[in-house]
Amino acid sequence: MWDYSETVKEHFYNPRNAGPMPEANAIGEVGSISCGDALRLMLKVEPETEKIVDASFQTFGCGSAIASSSALTEMIKGKTLEEALAVSNQDIADFLGGLPPEKMHCSVMGREALQSAVANFRGEEWKDDHEEGALICKCFAIDSVMIEDTIRANNLCSVEQVTNYTKAGGGCSSCHEGIEEILAKVMAERGETFSPAPPPEKTRPGKLSTLERIRRIEQVIERARPNLQRDHGDIELVDVEGKTIYVAMKGACAGCQMEALTLGGIQQQMIEALGELVKLVPVKLKSPQGLVNPS
Amino acid sequence: MSTPNSLLKPIYLDNNATTRCAPEAVAAMLPYFTEQFGNPSSMHSFGAKVGHEVKAARAALQKLIGAEYDSEIVYTAGGTEADNTAILSALKASPDRKEIITSAVEHHAVLHLCDQLEKDGYTIHRLKVDGRGRIDLDEYRKLLTDKVAIVSVMWANNETGTFFPVEEMARMARDANILFHTDAVQVVGKVPINMAESAIDMLSLSGHKLHGPKGIGALYLRRGSRFRPLLRGGGQERGRRAGTENVPGIIGLGVAARLALEHMSFENTHVRALRDKLQAGILAAVPNAFATGDLDNRLPNTLNIAFEYVEGEAILMLLNKQGIAASSGSACTSGSLEPSHVMRAMGIPYTAAHGTIRFSLSRENTEEEIDRVIAAVPPIIAQLRKLSPYWDGDGPVADPEKAFAPTYA
Numbered sequence: 001m002w003d004y005s006e007t008v009k010e011h012f013y014n015p016r017n018a019g020p021m022p023e024a025n026a027i028g029e030v031g032s033i034s035c036g037d038a039l040r041l042m043l044k045v046e047p048e049t050e051k052i053v054d055a056s057f058q059t060f061g062c063g064s065a066i067a068s069s070s071a072l073t074e075m076i077k078g079k080t081l082e083e084a085l086a087v088s089n090q091d092i093a094d095f096l097g098g099l100p101p102e103k104m105h106c107s108v109m110g111r112e113a114l115q116s117a118v119a120n121f122r123g124e125e126w127k128d129d130h131e132e133g134a135l136i137c138k139c140f141a142i143d144s145v146m147i148e149d150t151i152r153a154n155n156l157c158s159v160e161q162v163t164n165y166t167k168a169g170g171g172c173s174s175c176h177e178g179i180e181e182i183l184a185k186v187m188a189e190r191g192e193t194f195s196p197a198p199p200p201e202k203t204r205p206g207k208l209s210t211l212e213r214i215r216r217i218e219q220v221i222e223r224a225r226p227n228l229q230r231d232h233g234d235i236e237l238v239d240v241e242g243k244t245i246y247v248a249m250k251g252a253c254a255g256c257q258m259e260a261l262t263l264g265g266i267q268q269q270m271i272e273a274l275g276e277l278v279k280l281v282p283v284k285l286k287s288p289q290g291l292v293n294p295s
Numbered sequence: 296m297s298t299p300n301s302l303l304k305p306i307y308l309d310n311n312a313t314t315r316c317a318p319e320a321v322a323a324m325l326p327y328f329t330e331q332f333g334n335p336s337s338m339h340s341f342g343a344k345v346g347h348e349v350k351a352a353r354a355a356l357q358k359l360i361g362a363e364y365d366s367e368i369v370y371t372a373g374g375t376e377a378d379n380t381a382i383l384s385a386l387k388a389s390p391d392r393k394e395i396i397t398s399a400v401e402h403h404a405v406l407h408l409c410d411q412l413e414k415d416g417y418t419i420h421r422l423k424v425d426g427r428g429r430i431d432l433d434e435y436r437k438l439l440t441d442k443v444a445i446v447s448v449m450w451a452n453n454e455t456g457t458f459f460p461v462e463e464m465a466r467m468a469r470d471a472n473i474l475f476h477t478d479a480v481q482v483v484g485k486v487p488i489n490m491a492e493s494a495i496d497m498l499s500l501s502g503h504k505l506h507g508p509k510g511i512g513a514l515y516l517r518r519g520s521r522f523r524p525l526l527r528g529g530g531q532e533r534g535r536r537a538g539t540e541n542v543p544g545i546i547g548l549g550v551a552a553r554l555a556l557e558h559m560s561f562e563n564t565h566v567r568a569l570r571d572k573l574q575a576g577i578l579a580a581v582p583n584a585f586a587t588g589d590l591d592n593r594l595p596n597t598l599n600i601a602f603e604y605v606e607g608e609a610i611l612m613l614l615n616k617q618g619i620a621a622s623s624g625s626a627c628t629s630g631s632l633e634p635s636h637v638m639r640a641m642g643i644p645y646t647a648a649h650g651t652i653r654f655s656l657s658r659e660n661t662e663e664e665i666d667r668v669i670a671a672v673p674p675i676i677a678q679l680r681k682l683s684p685y686w687d688g689d690g691p692v693a694d695p696e697k698a699f700a701p702t703y704a
Contacts, residue, residue, distance in 0.1 A: 002608075009612075012609070012612060013613075013616065015682065018681070018682050019681070019682075029684075033604075033645050033646055033649070033685060034645040036606060036633070036634070036649045037606065038684055038685070039684075040684040058682060058683060058684035059682055059683070059684070060604065060605070060606060060649075060682075060683040060684060060685055061606050061609065062606050062607075062608035062609055063608055063609050063612045065606075065609075066609060066682060
């Protein structure tokens, strides 16, 4: 069962603005019955002001496809076409209290239907320029087409590089096998063989100097501190050894039940700031000389 | 109906996914977590008592599948492990044979293993099925050569319940001197089986599909079949599956096997009648819907209905809201907006394949529950069709594929 938010369920069970709209003067259609979801967005636009006075939809699809359609119509009613076009798929997902990564395409479909409807109103032709592949990285919702294109465009040859360019594989790492398969396929196209060994250091693009690396680690720590201090806690950078960053949790943060969650969040920011996989390890400050790993 | 939906007892019609573990099985298992904690391999009284009960549980399972010897049962962690063990064993035992025959509609435990083996250089023959999910035995016969290490086809399909003629296929494989394995997780406990009279060499079963616990299954391995273990280590299961026995699981499966045997005729009369009533009731009330699979040759508990112009997950969510649990073959996720591989293999058109719902019953379902489901389904389908751009009033829009003309597909 999908972990749908209450808002998603509410919009699915009680969809707003559902049904045909014979007087619509802007119609956008995306999807098809063969790919499992299809959305027709119908708008009534005031020609002088380009204001959307009414919106409705008809959708064939799963729960989140119907909820996304319903949310979209609510969001754009009363807006001008220009204002409506500023609604991103992320906005639709946010309006619904978030969507599971596997379902983000439902919000993308909503956004595309909107673009298509506006183009229809203005007598333009709208072409979709994105293709979706199988979901590879569930942590960051990156699909196979995105990974393949990025590997091809940048001549990538390692999982680490793919993570740096797309974020795919930067979380739980269970998709690394899938990424390696795509690497092997694309590299074979250009006559190379994929090898799991990392590429030589110097050819790695944008590699940080040790100094810049430490600076960025410190920046992330500094950014996290005000939030922790508000809860009477604190965090201190202790040491960096390769890909392991040792920190000390202080005050209310030390031994807090939420410690793992807090550290996970900061570790994620580290990974993004450094563009590499690092591990954040909490240590107890025993004495200025020695560190002790908590058991 | 005056009772609010939230107050009605939930109706569980997803027994091909998993079943409720029988209370008798749970009760029998409990002592093996506490005082009866001994290791059956141990040379003291703690282990001896446990070893004795494991033997009795093995005998109960032996009886359910009609195996000639109790040593033909190798306990595993479940159906998936049994499937993997059988296929990988055959490849290891016959390194010169690089081909496998399976079907296009297998469970992922076989299908995805074969996909991986294909990448490793093996040739996989996936038998096609017709619109009713049936295999062509002539196509199969032509593939039986001395290059084939193993045939692995399911006894009954988990989505449609359709039986494959495994006994006949196993005899054909035996005549060609090829090992024959069948994934029978949906069949064991629902249909009488007699392995002593069968030509099947290996058979996978799973505890939680027959009101036993999860985490336990078994591979039936005919005496004399060439075998190479997947897990090596201690000498458990006569050296064929190393690792300390899952004693509570084995005990629970033993009780579940005994209960399944006791209810065998009930399953094939009463449960079958409820399933048939459900099928007739829904199809009479919902237009543009049909049952999939080989309707006269399928599991007694399984019903798969395709509803045209609506999507499966949406149906499931509305059913769930009324406390009805079923499942859908379509997985609506990014990039894989594909109906199930079973529906695709049967050539079910896209207009219907996305809206397939599987209702799988068990001996615990009642007629009152079936009546509730028959009443609940038609309004749900009507409600979703009202939202669908492919539906207009009482029927599909004329030429649905063309009526909806998106800028891209």
